[in-house]
Amino acid sequence: MTTPETAPVSLVTGANKGIGLETVRRLVDAGHRVYLGARDPGRGRAAAETVAARFVQLDVTSDESVHGAAEIVEREEGRLDVLVNNAGISNPVREVHDYDGDDATSVLLTNVVGYVRVIHAFLPLLEQATVPRIVNVSSGLGSFGLVRDPSRIESRAGTPLYSAAKAGINMLTARYAQLLPGIRINAADPGMTATDLNGGEGHSLRDGTDAIIAFALGGPDTPTGAFRDRDGDLPW
Template identity: 70%
Template sequence: MSTQPVALVTGANKGIGLETVRRLVEAGFRVHLGARDKQRGRAAADAVGAHFLELDVTSDASVRRAAELVEQADGHLDVLVNNAGITGPVRDPHDYTADDMSDVVQTNVVGYVRLIHAFLPLLDKSGDPRIVNVSSGLGSFALFHDPDRIESRAGTPLYAASKAAINMLTVRFARLLPHIRVNAADPGLTATDLSGDTGHSVHDGTDAIVAFALSAPGGPTGAFADRAGDLSW
């Protein structure tokens, strides 16, 4: 069993997930890099000194198997970073379908709950367990109603709704699991595939995620923040 702190980051073969893995490895964590694609996942893990974990957040069987492998390797989990997500289609509002919404929710919301459920027993074995849910300011009602914020003008309804759901899941789990610090991190507009390479660097986009992951015992729980600080819900 490893004596290092142990983290798992989902959707981590590129972009924000991969940068989060890299920074946690640099901080001294043993990191499981979760990804669906074996070839890309292994290459990414090798590049940053992490351990590849085949993981499809939409599959009960895949997530259960991943939890079994982490238990066998480490016996506990200190930090779970729920990052895997999709934007869904961008369409004329007349053309959005229930299937479009279902696809987004299955990955962005149900996937987070699936991971939390599967890994709670391992988090319970940590002396300082933390869950970081990667959310977005697009899920904030307050920011949507602020005309000076980009969140009032950008974002699809499907993706934004999924992130609003994640925000509520975060505060509810934080209250129901007082022994685990559960927080929501907004990367902001970050230059990745999902944003069409528009925005700040992935390093800047992971600042809030890493801050929550590395926060000392007694740190915040039930919080929502970006790299500049707390955000309005």
């Protein structure tokens, strides 16, 4: 029987709103002790209070911030069972001729480098867990298969930098799953979900977090190195 002391410990980055906050809510409902990571302390604490989670200040672009968060979890828990890498940005979105190197640096620093920074900071704590899991929140926009399928909305999205970042996350997921066989590492695509990032268009937050939660809470048959949305496997 799970008790408060033996409950799984989870961390979700970029979790003060949207998909991140809904993921926290569902993990709390599943009996996890959840750390809600967010850059802004005011917004993060307020969000954590609404879902009975624990706030931890965490800016994925800062080594100091990420390692500080890891030290807190280590001191309070001694392990981490589930890491959900969710923090990311969509901006800037411009007319294609107007992109520059600084735009690419901004997107990749948060959406790709940030995932690597968090994984490595928390890796020692994940390796203390019995069945550790990493869920990297990705997107069908990073799928080479879907971008070539004219029947899919992903083929018509004009987001080259965001798409490149998500493709990078997919490859990181596949390679880390090979190199860290003791951890189940997967990429989840929320699909078109109604959040601030896309003007509130798409399906519900619950639908958007289904794939994340399936990887985070799945049983012994949960794969590693997979890329899925709520309906199943996706082409890389």
